[in-house]
Each structure stands twice: as C-alpha cells, then as structure tokens.
Amino acid sequence: MQKVLVLYGSSRENGNSEKLADRVVEGLGATKIYLREHAITPIHDKRHTEEGFQPVDDDYDSIVHQMLAHDVIIFATPVYWYGMSGIMKNFIDRWSQSLRDRSLSFKEKMGHKTAYVVMTGYDQAKLKGLPLVQQFQHIFEFVTTTYGGYIIGEGNKPDDILVDESALFEADKLNRRLRGETAQ
DSSP states (O other): OEEEEEEOOOOSSTTTTHHHHHHHTTTOOOOOGGGSSOOOOOOOOTTSSSSSSOOOSSHHHHHHHHHHHHHEEEEEEETTTBBOHHHHHHHHHHHHHHHTTTTTTTHHHHHHOOOEEEEEEEHHHHTHHHHHHHHHHHHHHHHOOEEEEEEEEEEESSGGGGOHHHHHHHHHHHHHHHHHOOOO
16 A cells, blocks of 8 residues: 655645645545644755765654655645745755765655645636646656646635635545555
C-alpha cells in the first residue's frame, strides 16, 4: 500500500487550499504536515563554500525524513502573489541542503515518488496560477520525481473553494485515482 503525505503550505488554518487538499485525501489515511506549525529557517546558501551546509536547529530535517518515507506527496499551497507561499518556498529552498547530504540519498529517493500540486488563489487563479504549476514541474523534474498533476481552485475568503465545482470535481477524481493507487 502506498503511503500518502500532504504538505500544507498555508499560514491560515482551514484555508481554501487546505480544504481542497483534504478533499483529495479524504479516506486515504494520509499523513498531514502543516508547515505553519513548524520552524523552517530560510536557507543560508553554502553550496559553493568550503565549509558547505551546516546543521540547522529547526524542524526541516524531521519533515524531510517524513517526506522521504512516503510514496505520494501532495503539495498544497495558496497562490500568494502568483507564487507558492513563503513557508512552502522556504521548505523547498532547503532541498539544496538535502541534495548535498549524502546520508539522505535525497534525489535518488525523490525519484521513486509521485507528486501532485493542489493550490487555490484569487484573481483568475486557474490562469495566473499556471506559472506556479510550471515551477513545481521544474522542481519535480530536477529531483526526478514523477509529476502526477495539479488542481487549481478559485478562492479568496474562507470557504470560497466550497463553491468551485470544477475544483471539487477534480479533487474527487484525484481521490478516486489515489484510492486505486493505494489499494493493494
């Protein structure tokens, strides 16, 4: 049975992207990590220095280990200023550190995973969110993760997503797909 992880990137509890992602994983027994509840220090880029990356006393390593222990990863983020949330970006930026940690075999392990993106936004999110979809595609390609697809929902105020019938339809469709992938 495949293990599913959701990484929630919203700073708002019960926000639209969270509700849409929850619909995707309903009944799957997914592991849920709310990045807003964890300390993730922005990267201090040491890729090209003699001393390299040094250990950081925050929650990043714990989250990465949990991510690497799952087969399917869902990245749920609101579209903030036409990009992913800052806390999601800080988390992904730190992958540069993980790529250089030989004990993790990060890229090799990420190559055995499938990733999906679930996001919500306002101001024509289904059109203006496409560059963010492309950004995630490039990220997944770089770490050799299989890209499973995306859902973009329209929502600004709390619960707006609950009236976006097309996004809810896509969430239900992905849920059925994941149920088929996780059923053994």
